Amino acid sequence: MKKLLTIVAIAAAVVAVPMALAQNGGQGQPTPQQGEQADRAQAEADAKAKRRAAATAEMKAKGEQAPQKEEEEEARKKR
Numbered sequence: 001m002k003k004l005l006t007i008v009a010i011a012a013a014v015v016a017v018p019m020a021l022a023q024n025g026g027q028g029q030p031t032p033q034q035g036e037q038a039d040r041a042q043a044e045a046d047a048k049a050k051r052r053a054a055a056t057a058e059m060k061a062k063g064e065q066a067p068q069k070e071e072e073e074e075a076r077k078k079r
Helices: 002-024 032-062 068-078
Strands: none
């Protein structure tokens, strides 16, 4: 009886594992194209942040006030 239960349990595992892998295949792992898009978007965001920081630093050096409305709008968008 124990041998029969062991064989049934092993057979169920042999069938269940490939099925579970097939259902979840590709999920959670970005494809190279998605990874490239994410990298490109991150690079654009970094460049935008650098431009804003440079513009703000330049305005402060001139004694002007930095535009706070844009910063507040960005903060709202991020939430």
